[in-house]
Amino acid sequence: MSYKEKYNEWINNPYFDEKTRQELLSINDEKEIEDRFYTDLEFGTAGLRGVIAAGSNRINIYTVRRATFGLANYILKNANSEKDRGVVIAHDNRHMSREFCIETANTLAACGIKAYIFDSLRTTPELSFAVRNLNAIAGVVITASHNPPEYNGYKVYWEDGAQVMPHIASAITDEINSIVDYSTIPTLTDENKDLVIKLDEKEDTDFIEAVKTQVIRKDLIDKFGKDFKIVYTPLCGTGNVPIRRALKEIGFENVIVVSEEENPDPNFSGIEYPNPEDKKALVRGINLAKEVGADLVIATDPDCDRVGVAVKTVSGDYQMLTGNQIGGMLTNYIIEGRKEANRLEENPVLIKTIVTSEFGADIAKDNNIDVLNVLTGFKFIGEKIKSFEETKSNSYLFGYEESYGYLVGTHARDKDAVVTSLLIAEMAVYYASKNMSLYEGLIKLYEKYGYFKEETKSLTLKGIEGIAKIKDIMTYFRENDINEINNSKVIDFKDYLKGIDNLPSANVVKYFLEDGSWLAIRPSGTEPKLKFYIATKGNTESDAIKNVDGIRAFVDIVLEKLV
Incomplete structure (x- = not known):
């Protein structure tokens, strides 16, 4: 079917609502029509991501329903006996995120598959955790991570809590591509509406408790954490509640939040690009840190799976650390801390991606710890964690990628900015106890390793x-x-x-x-x-x-x- 035929189908088929029809009729640019319909929004290695708009090459309630029907068909064909375990769904603060979450839950329920949803927005790492905590067969998170506000996305997780591996993604793609007529997608009825189940705060508490077990030097936090000043920004996303809760419960009581970026905002007002690796995204945080004399600035992206850091230097200015620098420093801190506490497990392995610096790898090797390189995509790190657990061949030490994604512990199988923020704060306190800033700690490591x-x-x-x-x-x-x-x-x-x-x-x-x-x-x-x-x-x-x-x-x- 040509792009124009698909366009006319969406305009004339009564399955598509009047709002969609009017949006499409208002387009005067033929190239815009072509771009919206020349292809279907691709279900990549873990899901969809695209601009929110009407059209087959955009993300909207119809493309979300289609993707979900494809996922449901894959589950029914390949794990039918497991379908009662259900699918957990979470969403971030973006435009249409709640609507897409409800559409996903309703479509799964219409197919006879239990759907767990939260009462409001939740972080991506909590979704990863909840899949395993609830023994679900799969998970979905509605998010476009750090993309601009006009985007949204749909990521699929399997029962191990990691994003689906390529062979599963490919099979789900085949199921989605076989759905040509949108009107064949089942809709929720009174008979199956009870399959949509709302989760309570127990999942939140279970997740935070799992995060807190990763703290290494609790005695240092008890001694210095109460007065250690941290500026935090969730960049208008999902991190505010879990990050502040985790920091407070572990002993960091002096956390000041950037007020303009504290509450969920789908427009990310005043933030050009809600990406914690972009210095522009931390301008307000750094300005507030200068004003209050904070030792550390932490920023998490909208779905709270990635974290950026700015630290006070000797001159009193604030220096952003790169993803590679944070990863290398955490590698060193975790190894030294666990050795000191006699918590280093047998045959530990550091996992990083092929486009990540050798900084952390060199530190690990210097400590006689093996290093494993994987492709870009945290699912490949999650896959190795699962393999280690099954074979008992190695233990997982730490995994990260240069794009500011880290996982300490195995409670989640995706990058987790909640646990990482906790460990970064702890690491900063450790250096402060030695009258050093995090930046000075970095330079000391560079002097040793290059x-x-x-x-x-x-x-x-x-x-x-x-x-x-x-x-x-x-x-x-x-x-x-x-x-x-x-x-x-x-x-x-x-x-x-x-x-x-x-x-x-x-x-x-x-x-x-x-x-x-x-x-x-x-x-x-x-x-x-x-x-x-x-x-x-x-x-x-x-x-x-x-x-x-x-x-x-x-x-x-x-x-x-x-x-």
Whole structure:
């Protein structure tokens, strides 16, 4: 069916409501119509993400129903005897999130599958926790993470609490793609409405208690936590209640919240991009920290699975830490703390992604701890946790990715900004007890292990043309013989599309340079972006910066030629 035929179907079929019809009729730009209908919104490796609007290539109540019917059919065909275990659904603060949550629950119930929902918004890590805590067969969270306010999304989790693995995602995609006629999707009736079950506060308490068990040096928090001043912002998202509760119950009583960003706001008013890795998103937090003299600024993204940090430096200014820096510091803190408390389990393993710095890996190896690299996507870390539990071969130490996602403990199987915020605050108190700031602690680690420097460059290419251009750029890097980058010889080239290093096939290429630097390139799985990951290590900070600048210049020259 052509895009115009699909457009006319949505306008003329009485299944689609009048509001949808009028929205579509108001479009005067033919290219806009084409973009909304030339394809169906893709169910990627874990779900949907798109702009909220009418159309088959947008996220709306109809595409959410269709995705849910596909998920229900997969469950009924592959885990029918387990369907009574139900599916847990959570949502964030975005436009239409509650509506999409209700549509998901009602469609599952209409298919005879129990659906658990919360009374209001909840974090993504709590959803991951609840799937296992309730022994559910699957989970769904309605969120678009840190995307701009016009976006929303739909992520699917399996019974282990991790996002569905590629083979399950592919099978669900097949089920969704087989649904051509939206009107065949079942609707809720009086007969099955009791299958929608509202959860109570017990799930919240169970989650917070699980988070609190990960604290390592409670004695230090008891001694210093009451006066240690923290500025926190949930960036208008879901983190406010659980983060403040966890910090308070463990002993951090001096937590000041950015008032403009305290309450859920689907428009993220005053925040250009609700992403805790973006310095602009922390401007209010840092200004408040300067005003009150806080030692630490913590920011969590809208669904509270990622966390960013700004720390006071010797000069009194506030320095943002990168995802790689936070990951490396947490690796060191967890290892030292657990060794000291005799809580380091047998055969521990650090897990990180292939585009994450070697900073944490070098620290782990120096402590005789194995390091495992996985593809980008926290589900691959969750998969390894499950494997360790089943085989008893290793124990999970810590897992993280450079994009500010971390998991301490195994209560969840996705990145968790609640437990990470707790450990970051504890780590800051630990350094404060030694009359050091977190930033000074970072420099001390650099002096021991080398000055690591990383940078991620993103190229946004929207629409049909953008998809084609991203494919062309990946083909260029994949097929051209590049022997030198930044005056350093390329000593190895890996094309992960070939399924190498015991990893699934993935659209990633990576260059390894003679000076120890590397460059990786991959399309984003959730946004119309191409990402370039640059990493290096120098004997001094200036050496590392110089290497990163040189590799970035190489990338810019290539892109100037291709784009």
